[in-house]
Amino acid sequence: MNWRGCYTLFIKEVRRFYSVILQTVGAPVVTALLYMLVFGQVLSGQSIQGVSATAFLVPGLMMMSIIQNSFANTSSSITQSKIMGNLVFLLMTPLSAFEIYLAYVAASLTRAVLVAIVLYLVTQIFVTVPIREPLLVLVMLILSGGTLAVTGMIAGIVANKFDHLAAFQNFFIMPMSFLAGVFYSIHALPAFWQKASYFNPFFYMIDGFRHGFFGVGDANPWVSVIVAACFFVIMSSIAITMLARGYKIRD
Numbered sequence: 333m334n335w336r337g338c339y340t341l342f343i344k345e346v347r348r349f350y351s352v353i354l355q356t357v358g359a360p361v362v363t364a365l366l367y368m369l370v371f372g373q374v375l376s377g378q379s380i381q382g383v384s385a386t387a388f389l390v391p392g393l394m395m396m397s398i399i400q401n402s403f404a405n406t407s408s409s410i411t412q413s414k415i416m417g418n419l420v421f422l423l424m425t426p427l428s429a430f431e432i433y434l435a436y437v438a439a440s441l442t443r444a445v446l447v448a449i450v451l452y453l454v455t456q457i458f459v460t461v462p463i464r465e466p467l468l469v470l471v472m473l474i475l476s477g478g479t480l481a482v483t484g485m486i487a488g489i490v491a492n493k494f495d496h497l498a499a500f501q502n503f504f505i506m507p508m509s510f511l512a513g514v515f516y517s518i519h520a521l522p523a524f525w526q527k528a529s530y531f532n533p534f535f536y537m538i539d540g541f542r543h544g545f546f547g548v549g550d551a552n553p554w555v556s557v558i559v560a561a562c563f564f565v566i567m568s569s570i571a572i573t574m575l576a577r578g579y580k581i582r583d
Contacts, residue, residue: 394448397444402440
């Protein structure tokens with residue numbers, strides 16, 4: 333295991349998003365706060381699953397930010413490197429496919445954790461949100477952020493230009509995250525859409541994460557962990573295979 337090379341690539345990726353931290357961390361926090369203020373005002377005085385509606389929104393908005401930023405970090409980095417023509421040089425380094433994968437995922441998780449921490453701290457100004465099961469929160473954060481980082485890696489490898497990433501973001505990531513219970517409990521939905529939600533992996537990411545804060549959720553937290561873990565393993569296997577074969581990288 334080439335730990336030094338892996339760490340060097342990790343630092344390079346962290347410095348890349350840190351150089352524009354207002355865009356990569358500040359902007360997602362502001363966007364999430366706007367959602368919270370608007371929906372919190374609309375749902376003021378109401379409760380969901382025995383939790384005040386405003387507090388209920390916080391974990392959902394945190395996970396939505398984790399999902400979107402984890403995906404954006406790897407997808408934009410790889411696509412930009414492909415367009416500039418320097419991604420091929422990564423294959424010339426003494427790094428295995430797994431080491432490249434590990435560095436990219438770790439950097440994306442760093443950004444996701446940073447966004448989540450800042451957002452959580454800022455929201456405490458408006459509403460107090462407890463953390464009843466910190467281990468579950470941490471596990472769901474790592475599995476969910478890791479899964480979307482790997483998904484972004486796959487999208488970046490497949491995409492030939494930023495328009496392809498925008499299509500993936502707008503027609504897959506955004507709808508699935510919004511329809512996964514960020515702003516509501518799925519028990520408020522008609523029976524058909526309740527059942528449909530169980531086929532959305534993002535639902536388990538958000539619900540399991542929220543369960544760690546309040547101790548309540550729409551699904552069994554163990555099921556959420558298992559689904560997120562399986563999804564992570566599947567996507568990771570695809571990404572590592574693509575890197576090992578140099579799919580659309582060596583061209």
